[in-house]
Amino acid sequence: MSKEITGAQALMRALEAQGVQHMFGIPGGAILPAYDPLIESSIHHVLARHEQGAAHAADGYAQASGKVGVCMATSGPGATNLVTGLASSYMDSVPVVAVTGQVPRWLIGSDGFQETDATGITVPVTKHNWLVMDPGDIAQTIAEAFHIASTGRPGPVLVDIPKDVLQAKFPYHDASPVDLPGYQPKTKPNVRQIKEAARLILEAERPVIYAGGGIIAAGAGPTLQKLAELTGIHVVTTLMARGALPDDHPMCLGMPGMHGNYTAVTSMQRADLLIALGTRFDDRVTGKLPAFATQAKVIHADIDPAEIGKNRRADVPIVGDARLVIEELISALQAEFGKGATGDYGAWTRQLDEWRSRFPYRFTQPDDGMLKPQFVISRISDITGGNGIYVAGVGQHQMWASQFIRFQRPRTWINSGGLGAMGFGVPASMGAKVAMPDDEVWCIDGDGCFQMTCQELATMAVEKIPVKIGIMNNAHLGMVRQWQELFYTERYSQVEFGWDIPDYVKLAEAYGCVGLRCESPDEVDAVIEKARGVDDRPVVIDFRCDPRENCYPMVAAGTSNDDIILGPEFETDHETHGDTLYSQDPPEEDS
Amino acid sequence: MKHTVSILVENKPGVLMRVSSLFSRRGYNIHSLAVGTTEVPDVSRMTVVVDLPDKPLEHVTKQLHKLINVLKVIELEPTASVVRELMLIKVHAEPQTRSQVFELAEVFRANIVDVTTDSVTAEVSGPPEKIAAFEDLVRSYGIIELVKTGRIALGRGERGIKDRQLRAAV
Ligand SMILES: Cc1ncc(C[n+]2csc(CCOP(=O)(O)OP(=O)(O)O)c2C)c(N)n1
Numbered sequence: 001m002s003k004e005i006t007g008a009q010a011l012m013r014a015l016e017a018q019g020v021q022h023m024f025g026i027p028g029g030a031i032l033p034a035y036d037p038l039i040e041s042s043i044h045h046v047l048a049r050h051e052q053g054a055a056h057a058a059d060g061y062a063q064a065s066g067k068v069g070v071c072m073a074t075s076g077p078g079a080t081n082l083v084t085g086l087a088s089s090y091m092d093s094v095p096v097v098a099v100t101g102q103v104p105r106w107l108i109g110s111d112g113f114q115e116t117d118a119t120g121i122t123v124p125v126t127k128h129n130w131l132v133m134d135p136g137d138i139a140q141t142i143a144e145a146f147h148i149a150s151t152g153r154p155g156p157v158l159v160d161i162p163k164d165v166l167q168a169k170f171p172y173h174d175a176s177p178v179d180l181p182g183y184q185p186k187t188k189p190n191v192r193q194i195k196e197a198a199r200l201i202l203e204a205e206r207p208v209i210y211a212g213g214g215i216i217a218a219g220a221g222p223t224l225q226k227l228a229e230l231t232g233i234h235v236v237t238t239l240m241a242r243g244a245l246p247d248d249h250p251m252c253l254g255m256p257g258m259h260g261n262y263t264a265v266t267s268m269q270r271a272d273l274l275i276a277l278g279t280r281f282d283d284r285v286t287g288k289l290p291a292f293a294t295q296a297k298v299i300h301a302d303i304d305p306a307e308i309g310k311n312r313r314a315d316v317p318i319v320g321d322a323r324l325v326i327e328e329l330i331s332a333l334q335a336e337f338g339k340g341a342t343g344d345y346g347a348w349t350r351q352l353d354e355w356r357s358r359f360p361y362r363f364t365q366p367d368d369g370m371l372k373p374q375f376v377i378s379r380i381s382d383i384t385g386g387n388g389i390y391v392a393g394v395g396q397h398q399m400w401a402s403q404f405i406r407f408q409r410p411r412t413w414i415n416s417g418g419l420g421a422m423g424f425g426v427p428a429s430m431g432a433k434v435a436m437p438d439d440e441v442w443c444i445d446g447d448g449c450f451q452m453t454c455q456e457l458a459t460m461a462v463e464k465i466p467v468k469i470g471i472m473n474n475a476h477l478g479m480v481r482q483w484q485e486l487f488y489t490e491r492y493s494q495v496e497f498g499w500d501i502p503d504y505v506k507l508a509e510a511y512g513c514v515g516l517r518c519e520s521p522d523e524v525d526a527v528i529e530k531a532r533g534v535d536d537r538p539v540v541i542d543f544r545c546d547p548r549e550n551c552y553p554m555v556a557a558g559t560s561n562d563d564i565i566l567g568p569e570f571e572t573d574h575e576t577h578g579d580t581l582y583s584q585d586p587p588e589e590d591s
Numbered sequence: 592m593k594h595t596v597s598i599l600v601e602n603k604p605g606v607l608m609r610v611s612s613l614f615s616r617r618g619y620n621i622h623s624l625a626v627g628t629t630e631v632p633d634v635s636r637m638t639v640v641v642d643l644p645d646k647p648l649e650h651v652t653k654q655l656h657k658l659i660n661v662l663k664v665i666e667l668e669p670t671a672s673v674v675r676e677l678m679l680i681k682v683h684a685e686p687q688t689r690s691q692v693f694e695l696a697e698v699f700r701a702n703i704v705d706v707t708t709d710s711v712t713a714e715v716s717g718p719p720e721k722i723a724a725f726e727d728l729v730r731s732y733g734i735i736e737l738v739k740t741g742r743i744a745l746g747r748g749e750r751g752i753k754d755r756q757l758r759a760a761v
Contacts, residue, residue, distance in 0.1 A: 119605065123612050128659040131604070148659060182601060182662045306653035 007135035008033040008166040011099065012041045014142035014175065020070050022046060022061065022434050024054035024427075028074025029114055030101030033166035046434060046463055049455035051078050053427035055085020056416075056453065058096045060428030062089070063414045064389055065435035066219065068150050069096045075103055076114030079160070080121065084421050087125040089156040091418025092240060093217060095149040096156035097142075098122075104164035105133060118160040127155035133162070135170040143175035152185030153304040154217055185303060189320030189328050197275070197299045197316045198332040202341050204273035204297075206348045207233045210256070210285075213240030213417070214278015214302060218322035221410040224277070225249065227326050230333060232345055233275065234352055236264040238285055239417045241278070243407035247386070253352065257285040258555050259399040262359035262564060265553070267352055268293050269561050276300045278322040281311035282418070291560035301325040361403050362569035363549075365521055370546040372521075373472040374400050379524050380442055380470060381405040383532070388440035389414065389432050393425035393449025395479040396551045397472040401444040412439075423452030429467045430460050440532065443469040447497055447504075448477045454507065460538045461512030468531045469540045474547040475499040482550045499544055508540035517542045593622060594648045595674060595744050598637040598655060599663040602628065606660045610637060613658065619643065619651050623676075623741035634662065638743045667744045674744040677716040679704070680726065683733035684711040692732060699725045710735055 005013075011034055015023070024046045027035040038045055048054035051073040058069030069089075073082050079100040089096045103112040119129045128148050130141050138161065145157045201207060215224055221244045228235050228251040235245045236256040245252045256264040268274060274296045279285075281300075286292040289311060300307075300314035301322065308317045318325055365375035377400050380390075386406040391414040392398040398415055407413050414432055416424035429443035450471050460467060472478075481495040508515030514534050518527040518541055531539040552567025600606045607626060614621050622640040629636045641651060652664045667674070684692045684706075692711050696703055701715035715725050719742060726737070 120608065123609055124616050127657075180659060183659045304657070306650070306657055309647075310650060 003172065004169045005172045006033065006037070006166065007138050007161065007168050007170070009037045010135060010138045010170075010172050011142065011161065011166065012037045012043070013172070014139040015070065016042055017139075017174070018068070018142065018146045020068075023070035023072055024048050024057040024061075024431065025072030026051055026054060026074070026078060028078050028101065030075035030103055030163045031072060031078065031099075031166075032074075032101070033163060034072065034099070034101065034161075045072075046430070046459060048427070049458050050453065051081030052084050052423065053430070053453050053456040053459065055082045055096070055098065056088065056421075056424050056427035057431035057434070057456070058098070059085060059089045059092075059094050059416075059424075060391060060414050060431030061435040062094045062096055062431075063092075063428070064411055064432035064439075066411060067095075067435065068146055069094070069431060070099070071096065072099045074101045074114065075118065075163075076116045078114075079116055079118040082158075083121060083125060084419075084423075086122055086156045086158065088416045088419040088421045088424060090125045090127070092416065093154050093213060094156065095154040097145050097149050098156060098158040100158060100160045101166065102131065102160045102162040105162045106164070108162065118158060122158045125156070126158050127153075129158040129160065131160045131162075132165055135165050135168045136173070138165070139173065139175040144178050144180065147178040147180070148183060152183070153214075153302075186305070186319050187303065187321040187324055189301065189318045189325045191328070193316055193318045194325070194328045194332050197301075197318065197329060198336055200273055200297055200299060200316060201231060201233070201275065201329075201333065202336055202343050204343065205345065206271045207231075207273040207275060207343070207345060208253075208267045208271040209233050209235040210238070210268060210274050210276040210279055211235050211241045211244050212238045212277065212279020214322045215241050215244040216410045218278060218303070219410070220278070220323035220326055221245065223323050223326040223330070225251075227330055230330060231343055232349065233343075234267065234349070236260070236268065238279055238282075239402055239415065242402055242405075242413040243410050246408045247406040248408070253356070255402055257282075258287070258557070259403065259551050259553065260285075261361055261403070262553055262566060263352060263355040265555065265561050265564050266355060268296070271296045274298050276302075276314075277326065278302060280307045283311075286311065287555045287561040288559055291562060359566065359570070362567075364569065367521060369521075371519065371524070371543055372549055373397055373474065373543070373545045374404055374549075375521060376470065376472065376518075376524055376543050376545065377401050377404040377444060380444070380528055383525065383528050384440055384442065386412075388412065388442050389436060391415065391425050391429040391432055391441065391443045393443075393445045394420045394422045395446045395449060395477070396474070396482060396549075397444050397446045397449075397478070399551045400472070422446075422449040425449055426453045426469060427456045429469065430456050430465055433460075433465045433467045441467045443467055445469055445471050446478060447471055447473040447475065450504075451502070454511075457508065457511035457513050457538055457540070464536055465538065466535045467538050468534075469538060470531075471504055471540065471542055472545050473499060473504065473542050474545045474549065476547050478547070478549075479551070481547070485550065487556070504540055504542035508538075513538040513540055515540050515542070517544070519544045592644070593640055593642050594651075595667045595669070595672070595742060596639045596641060596648070596652065596655075597665045597667055597744060597746075598639060598661060599629070600635050600637060601660040601662060602633045602635045603660055606635070607637070609658050609660060610639075610655070613654055614639075614641070614651075617651075617654060619646075623739070625741035625743050627743075638741070640742050665746070667746055671748075672744045672746050674718055674742055675716060676719050676722050676742050677714065677740045678722045678726070678737055679712060679714055680729065680737040681705075681710055681712040681735040682729045683709060683735060685709050688732055692729060695725070695728055701725065
């Protein structure tokens with residue numbers, strides 16, 4: 001077993017040993033040695049056009065499949081270009097392993113050509129990182145990297161390897177079992193806390209399950225559904241948990257938060273018990289924190305103890321894996337039901353149903369008017385039956401996609417939720433399609449986002465990765481335009497792009513993709529069908545949408561969820577229950 | 592509010608940076624920080640005094656635990672621990688005032704470690720209040736420069752932070 005091989009060969013062997021089938025990256029000086037044994041490797045390397053694209057692709061790959069996404073880049077600019085992607089994966093707890101080349105050991109610290117302190121730069125945006133100074137450590141480090149990325153609260157890690165370490169020959173040994181004394185994630189929940197949670201659930205009159213991305217990460221979707229059905233408690237699915245419970249399920253209230261629907265937002269505000277599972281009370285969900293769910297007791301279960309009590313005090317803190325927590329809760333509740341105990345949420349359910357019927361998401365698509373992005377997205381959802389994988393950029397289109405796509409299963413909604421990184425969509429959809437080639441992958445993008453990373457069209461055309469990219473082209477940085485309209489007295493500053501530059505159809509064609517354009521509602525179905533018929537290359541559709549369309553409902557940043565703004569579609573609805581349609585107060589903080 | 596936290600870490604390159612980066616990006620104010628090796632090879636101990644005006648210390652300890660190289664974190668309560676600091680302080684002391692400085696040093700059990708024609712350097716150690724008192728008293732002579740180690744502390748009694756978990760680890 002002690003045949004001499006190079007550090008680079010050891011790296012490839014270690015990645016293969018982890019079951020890596022795909023990786024995304026771009027070569028360069030310091031990582032060059034690793035690209036040589038790659039030729040013989042079983043790993044399929046997708047040559048991205050920008051390292052940010054490689055990092056987002058690894059993220060999309062991981063979100064779609066649940067496997068660890070892998071990206072690789074050279075030192076210096078290669079490593080810094082990965083940073084946005086890693087930061088997004090970090091905020092969304094996505095397991096990614098990034099491998100970067102570093103200048104040779106003897107140059108480290110000398111401001112050598114293309115030297116940047118990759119581990120230093122990425123400390124705040126990775127779960128952990130390593131600078132490997134000995135070729136004998138490569139295999140073990142890669143094993144640890146995959147272990148840390150994929151267990152506990154998942155997240156990105158970075159392994160930085162100096163060029164001469166990759167080149168050095170040494171007697172190779174397989175990694176030994178990973179043993180990290182400082183890393184022992186706790187997955188099994190405490191029995192006493194589970195009992196206490198069950199007691200609160202039976203006592204509650206207005207409970208709501210607040211399901212976050214942890215449900216998806218833990219593969220707890222079906223278990224969550226069991227809990228909802230067993231108890232009759234409704235579920236809100238946050239931006240990171242869309243699809244955790246199917247949108248067509250009667251217990252699913254949909255998305256809460258800044259652009260969530262009225263019922264999801266208000267159910268939490270009025271609840272007397274929040275059962276928070278795999279979620280972190282993000283400010284985009286809670287609105288103004290002191291005014292959030294003021295009457296609710298909180299059961300907070302998360303695999304990361306640091307999230308519990310960080311933003312909101314928990315009455316019952318539970319540290320554990322979401323699936324195990326829910327399974328334990330179900331048995332505890334079943335035991336109680338066996339003894340004759342029951343929860344009674346009848347009046348609350350009627351209230352929720354009433355809100356749902358009165359305050360759904362609303363938009364109006366005039367027959368002969370401009371395209372409404374909500375209409376386009378609804379059609380994509382209906383025509384694909386919600387059975388595809390849907391990836392978004394960041395902005396209005398992202399919120400509309402989350403609102404209007406009827407998700408049917410976990411891991412079919414992929415976005416940059418926590419970081420909100422424009423440019424995520426195109427490369428992440430590439431990663432998702434590579435991971436799940438049999439699924440139909442749709443990227444709902446904005447014209448602004450698209451232009452940040454559309455170079456990956458070349459990658460996908462060459463690699464024959466047939467994703468469908470629908471650009472909701474509103475000729476603006478729409479979300480920013482909306483804020484300027486609402487909060488800066490319609491003083492528009494640096495938000496207009498125009499429809500025509502670039503010509504998205506020609507741009508798509510130049511990249512070897514199919515380019516389509518759609519300008520009126522009666523063409524929408526046909527153009528979607530046409531895109532679905534293409535399976536040998538990406539399709540880009542330029543949906544020319546109404547630039548003045550705003551995204552509602554909206555809780556302005558820094559305001560209370562009670563001040564949810566329903567928007568103009570509800571202006572003539574005189575039966576509203578007294579909550580304000582328009583908030584009077586200016587927002588306190590910015591987007 | 593100030594807390595004294597003892598952190599056992601794996602003695603690996605970059606660990607100090609990871610810990611201090613965590614404190615700064617989370618907005619936790621470090622008052623002092625002292626690092627050194629321990630009785631266990633490959634394990635270092637950091638003693639951090641952190642100033643938290645509006646957060647429970649638990650927020651900090653939970654975040655610290657997330658660092659892979661952190662093995663153990665313990666708050667050292669003032670009543671249940673021994674806290675010490677060491678200061679080297681150089682003060683003006685002309686021949687006519689020198690003996691006064693010497694006297695003060697004696698009262699504080701400080702060692703005089705360097706003397707020149709018009710300065711005296713004293714080494715004083717003890718609880719932080721004692722150090723502060725000495726500093727106050729010699730201020731009138733004129734402090735030329737001083738340096739402090741930052742606080743170090745250990746829990747009182749038999750209990751150590753090197754418990755079973757750590758033994759298994761090393
Ligand atoms: C990298 C990056 N830069 C800036 C922003 C701020 N930002 C948030 S949404 C948005 C507008 C996005 O425009 P577009 O992609 O056209 O989507 P739309 O809102 O019009 O649907 C901007 C600039 C961001 N989130 N990410």
